[in-house]
Amino acid sequence: MKKYHSLAEVRSDISEGKTTVSALVDYYLGRIGTNAHLNAFIEVYTEEAKARALVIDEKIRSGNAGKLAGMVVSIKDMICYKNHKVSASSKILEGFESLFSSTVVERMLAEDAIIIGRCNCDEFAMGASNETSTYGLVKNYDNNDLASGGSSGGSAVSVQADMCLASLGTDTGGSVRQPASFCGVVGLKPTYGRVSRWGIIAYASSFDQVGPITHSVADAALLLEVIAGEDGHDSTASKELVPHYSESLTLNQKPRIAYLSEAVHGQGIDPEVKEMMLSQIKKLQNDGFVVEEVNFPLLKYAVPTYYVITTAEASSNLSRYDGVHFGYRSKNATDLESTYKKSRSEGFGEEVKRRIMLGTFVLSAGYYDAYYAKAQKVRRLIRDTSLELLSNYDLLILPTAPTTAFAHGEKTTDPVVMYLADIFTVQASLAGLPAISIPAATHSNGMSIGLQIIGKHFKEQEMLNFANFIEQKQ
Amino acid sequence: MSNTIYDQYEAVIGLEVHAQLSTKSKAYAADSAGFGDDPNTNISVITLGHPGTLPMVNNVVINFAVKMGLATNCEIRLINEYARKNYFYADLPKGYQITQDTTPICTKGFLDVKLKDGSIKHIGITRIHMEEDAGKSIHDQDMYDSLIDLNRAGVPLIEIVSEPDIRSAEEAGAYLTEIRKLVRYLDICDGNMEEGSMRCDANISVRKKGDQILGNRCEVKNLNSIRNVQRAIEFEVIRQIDVIEAGGHIDQNTLNYDAVSGTTSVLRSKEMANDYRYFPEPDLPPVILTESYIEEVKHNMPALPDELFKKFINEFNLSEYDAHNILEQKEIALYYIEITNHTTNYKGAANWLMGAVKSYLNEAAVDIADFPLKPAQIAELVSIVDEGKINITTANQQLFPALLKDNTKTALSLATELNLIISTSNDDVLAFIHEAMAKYPEKVAEYKAGKKSLTGLFMGEVMKLAKGKLDPKEANKLLAQELER
Numbered sequence: 001m002k003k004y005h006s007l008a009e010v011r012s013d014i015s016e017g018k019t020t021v022s023a024l025v026d027y028y029l030g031r032i033g034t035n036a037h038l039n040a041f042i043e044v045y046t047e048e049a050k051a052r053a054l055v056i057d058e059k060i061r062s063g064n065a066g067k068l069a070g071m072v073v074s075i076k077d078m079i080c081y082k083n084h085k086v087s088a089s090s091k092i093l094e095g096f097e098s099l100f101s102s103t104v105v106e107r108m109l110a111e112d113a114i115i116i117g118r119c120n121c122d123e124f125a126m127g128a129s130n131e132t133s134t135y136g137l138v139k140n141y142d143n144n145d146l147a148s149g150g151s152s153g154g155s156a157v158s159v160q161a162d163m164c165l166a167s168l169g170t171d172t173g174g175s176v177r178q179p180a181s182f183c184g185v186v187g188l189k190p191t192y193g194r195v196s197r198w199g200i201i202a203y204a205s206s207f208d209q210v211g212p213i214t215h216s217v218a219d220a221a222l223l224l225e226v227i228a229g230e231d232g233h234d235s236t237a238s239k240e241l242v243p244h245y246s247e248s249l250t251l252n253q254k255p256r257i258a259y260l261s262e263a264v265h266g267q268g269i270d271p272e273v274k275e276m277m278l279s280q281i282k283k284l285q286n287d288g289f290v291v292e293e294v295n296f297p298l299l300k301y302a303v304p305t306y307y308v309i310t311t312a313e314a315s316s317n318l319s320r321y322d323g324v325h326f327g328y329r330s331k332n333a334t335d336l337e338s339t340y341k342k343s344r345s346e347g348f349g350e351e352v353k354r355r356i357m358l359g360t361f362v363l364s365a366g367y368y369d370a371y372y373a374k375a376q377k378v379r380r381l382i383r384d385t386s387l388e389l390l391s392n393y394d395l396l397i398l399p400t401a402p403t404t405a406f407a408h409g410e411k412t413t414d415p416v417v418m419y420l421a422d423i424f425t426v427q428a429s430l431a432g433l434p435a436i437s438i439p440a441a442t443h444s445n446g447m448s449i450g451l452q453i454i455g456k457h458f459k460e461q462e463m464l465n466f467a468n469f470i471e472q473k474q
Numbered sequence: 475m476s477n478t479i480y481d482q483y484e485a486v487i488g489l490e491v492h493a494q495l496s497t498k499s500k501a502y503a504a505d506s507a508g509f510g511d512d513p514n515t516n517i518s519v520i521t522l523g524h525p526g527t528l529p530m531v532n533n534v535v536i537n538f539a540v541k542m543g544l545a546t547n548c549e550i551r552l553i554n555e556y557a558r559k560n561y562f563y564a565d566l567p568k569g570y571q572i573t574q575d576t577t578p579i580c581t582k583g584f585l586d587v588k589l590k591d592g593s594i595k596h597i598g599i600t601r602i603h604m605e606e607d608a609g610k611s612i613h614d615q616d617m618y619d620s621l622i623d624l625n626r627a628g629v630p631l632i633e634i635v636s637e638p639d640i641r642s643a644e645e646a647g648a649y650l651t652e653i654r655k656l657v658r659y660l661d662i663c664d665g666n667m668e669e670g671s672m673r674c675d676a677n678i679s680v681r682k683k684g685d686q687i688l689g690n691r692c693e694v695k696n697l698n699s700i701r702n703v704q705r706a707i708e709f710e711v712i713r714q715i716d717v718i719e720a721g722g723h724i725d726q727n728t729l730n731y732d733a734v735s736g737t738t739s740v741l742r743s744k745e746m747a748n749d750y751r752y753f754p755e756p757d758l759p760p761v762i763l764t765e766s767y768i769e770e771v772k773h774n775m776p777a778l779p780d781e782l783f784k785k786f787i788n789e790f791n792l793s794e795y796d797a798h799n800i801l802e803q804k805e806i807a808l809y810y811i812e813i814t815n816h817t818t819n820y821k822g823a824a825n826w827l828m829g830a831v832k833s834y835l836n837e838a839a840v841d842i843a844d845f846p847l848k849p850a851q852i853a854e855l856v857s858i859v860d861e862g863k864i865n866i867t868t869a870n871q872q873l874f875p876a877l878l879k880d881n882t883k884t885a886l887s888l889a890t891e892l893n894l895i896i897s898t899s900n901d902d903v904l905a906f907i908h909e910a911m912a913k914y915p916e917k918v919a920e921y922k923a924g925k926k927s928l929t930g931l932f933m934g935e936v937m938k939l940a941k942g943k944l945d946p947k948e949a950n951k952l953l954a955q956e957l958e959r
Contacts, residue, residue, distance in 0.1 A: 079526075080525065086525065088525070096525070098524070098526065099524065102526060198528055199527075202525075204756075206756035232530070233528060233530065235528075235529075235530055235531065235759055236528075236756075236757065236758075312753060313753075313756055315560075315751075316560050316569070316570050316751070319560060319562065319568065319569020320523040320525070320567060320569050322569060324564050324567075325567050326522075326524065336564055363560075363752075364749055365749045365751075368753075372753060
């Protein structure tokens with residue numbers, strides 16, 4: 001079977017009788033089987049997907065299928081699906097089954113998507129290489145020795161290796177965009193509040209957003225318009241109306257674009273990544289776009305600010321995994337206190353424990369002002385400065401990551417080195433801005449280089465239109 | 475007595491009152507906040523703190539908190555932020571409580587409470603904030619395990635924090651009584667301390683009179699009645715003074731009060747205190763109130779005891795004593811107000827309520843809610859007495875008990891049926907008067923000689939002869955007339 005790059009291609013082949021949803025599901029199940037060594041899936045819903053495919057084929061035939069009919073998707077193991085296991089790739093949620101579905105799952109199912117399985121990720125989405133998962137690392141399909149990126153590594157590889165058409169990941173500081181960049185696929189992080197967080201396992205509540213990982217900008221737009229919007233279960237979900245993003249992905253006028261000087265000329269950027277940026281800038285200018293260099297000196301504070309606030313929120317969000325009410329409980333526990341200490345010590349991995357401790361520390365009496373309160377002020381500054389830039393320009397462009405996919409184990413010895421891999425993605429996260437990563441070049445090492453586009457709050461349409469324009473030109 | 479060492483000290487007391495709000499659903503979830511259901515039946519995934527769940531603010535909680543703020547003369551905050559208070563306990567599934575930290579919904583209020591000697595004590599209210607309750611841990615029902623009931627987890631509370639303005643157990647009692655009265659009048663909490671729907675922690679310290687600096691304070695917990703709050707204060711003040719006088723110093727501890735022994739003991743020391751690591755709740759954006767919303771709440775507030783007290787004194791001409799007694803219990807006050815909708819003899823209505831009705835309630839040990847007569851029926855009793863159709867003693871001793879047994883009839887029809895109506899004409903009364911005078915001719919002579927106090931004797935005789943069915947005022951007039959003749 002041919003490799004599909006968009007739902008439109010799938011639907012067109014179905015309507016021409018060239019394939020069926022059932023055939024497609026069988027194909028993807030086959031791909032999942034032959035690529036099991038990539039470790040992208042934790043669980044595959046084989047029988048369910050097959051049964052549902054039959055129903056949706058029938059719906060297509062009778063002409064009452066939903067927008068996502070024919071789309072086979074995977075979901076990150078952070079997304080709750082009623083009566084299905086969900087574990088945040090952590091031992092602490094071993095065997096836990098969700099009693100309810102996340103809003104994003106419900107909305108996808110209502111539009112006839114098929115969920116084919118649950119994808120591996122960094123434990124509680126804490127990581128940039130998918131190496132902190134209790135289920136082990138995920139291999140990059142293009143080079144099995146290299147990282148998938150993270151934390152939505154399984155999701156990115158599931159799309160990259162043609163094991164499904166699209167995936168839903170979650171992005172807190174780049175966890176959709178960075179693995180998309182490493183795997184040569186499209187990854188979208190919506191504006192904070194654009195997509196409901198109901199049913200999304202929380203890492204850092206004021207950052208977490210669900211985002212699609214796809215082959216095409218068109219599919220990312222389509223998935224976003226299905227999952228986005230107001231939700232009675234989440235008061236941080238915006239009431240802002242959701243445009244039909246996928247219906248008008250054309251550039252009506254040329255956006256004014258800025259690129260961050262620090263993200264092109266800064267240190268630690270792979271020369272070919274820099275080259276990609278320079279050539280994109282040149283091409284755009286040749287096409288008549290205004291593309292100007294701006295300074296963003298606050299960028300060096302973005303990573304520390306991000307880690308102070310996200311770990312603070314995480315230390316509280318992860319308190320519920322205490323061995324008392326659900327999930328893993330240590331067999332060595334003898335009383336309440338040892339239940340807490342032993343269950344959490346045994347149930348959480350190293351990176352999660354590191355972040356819980358860091359977060360607990362920055363919120364502690366006597367340290368709060370020096371760390372958490374200060375980080376909140378810097379976050380406000382980064383947000384305000386970013387918004388100011390976006391009052392002069394429509395979009396910002398920068399690399400998604402300073403390098404292409406790195407090797408397994410390359411950055412695991414020093415957490416700070418790993419944290420710095422987030423340097424270009426955390427700005428949009430801190431400012432709550434929408435951002436998308438699209439494949440923009442191929443490195444001489446054979447790996448994909450992602451270009452990141454940041455838009456204005458709730459202006460995903462403009463961002464998607466431009467991303468589509470770049471994609472079409474390649 | 476007046477010169478003991480204890481008199482050289484003064485107590486400095488602040489109270490923290492938790493009032494469980496009587497909303498239908500929980501503070502941040504739609505499950506029932508009802509009391510008394512089977513354990514662990516009102517527990518949605520939100521209450522259980524399952525992964526992926528999020529809180530949603532129950533607007534009724536805000537309404538209730540604003541009401542209490544207005545009733546205690548507070549400033550109401552327009553931008554209300556929530557915070558997380560982090561700690562581990564088995565009955566706290568999320569590992570944190572959603573509360574308010576630096577931005578409580580109400581601040582800078584006060585209550586003026588009346589003390590026994592008639593003086594008014596001004597007690598400041600620092601803040602009122604909204605939070606959620608934890609579940610209930612039950613340690614005494616199973617031999618080996620503690621049991622957890624999460625029905626209460628997430629039930630809304632307001633915490634009312636007083637300034638350290640309280641100086642004695644009496645003042646603390648008066649303040650708590652007032653708070654309890656307010657939450658009941660506002661219908662936001664049942665105020666039941668025994669069942670734990672209103673809970674109080676007392677911060678107690680002592681210092682030498684005249685000192686400006688506060689002494690180290692102890693926080694006393696587990697106070698399940700106003701009486702116990704007072705007893706704990708009395709015990710703790712003496713204990714602290716004794717420690718200081720013996721050359722020791724007060725450790726800033728959390729104490730447990732044991733109601734059986736009437737003593738306090740250390741629950742945890744300052745070193746063991748939790749660091750709650752408060753920070754802004756990222757799952758809830760601030761709730762923004764408007765001035766017009768607050769005006770609307772104010773407009774829809776029920777009448778409060780203070781306001782009613784003034785009305786009873788100024789408009790109804792009741793004595794302070796009567797007004798106070800009626801207002802002590804909200805249900806009694808509402809019953810009284812309902813009577814006054816049917817009669818303008820407010821004093822008469824008060825007398826019936828505080829007399830016959832209250833003694834019936836006491837004897838039968840029932841609440842006013844279960845009292846068989848409607849307020850309109852009491853008003854009718856007042857009216858028929860006023861109209862001279864029945865005399866007050868007969869109404870009290872015969873008609874009222876009969877009406878209680880047969881509450882479907884009107885007072886007048888039952889009185890007629892029982893032949894209690896004053897049917898006696900002036901001629902009949904005169905006949906009784908003459909009969910009485912004939913019975914005691916020598917007393918008539920004494921009266922005429924100036925011993926006017928004998929009127930009572932004659933009236934008694936006349937009433938006896940008339941079997942009570944006459945209008946005493948009218949009879950009195952006629953009697954005087956005949957005796958003077």
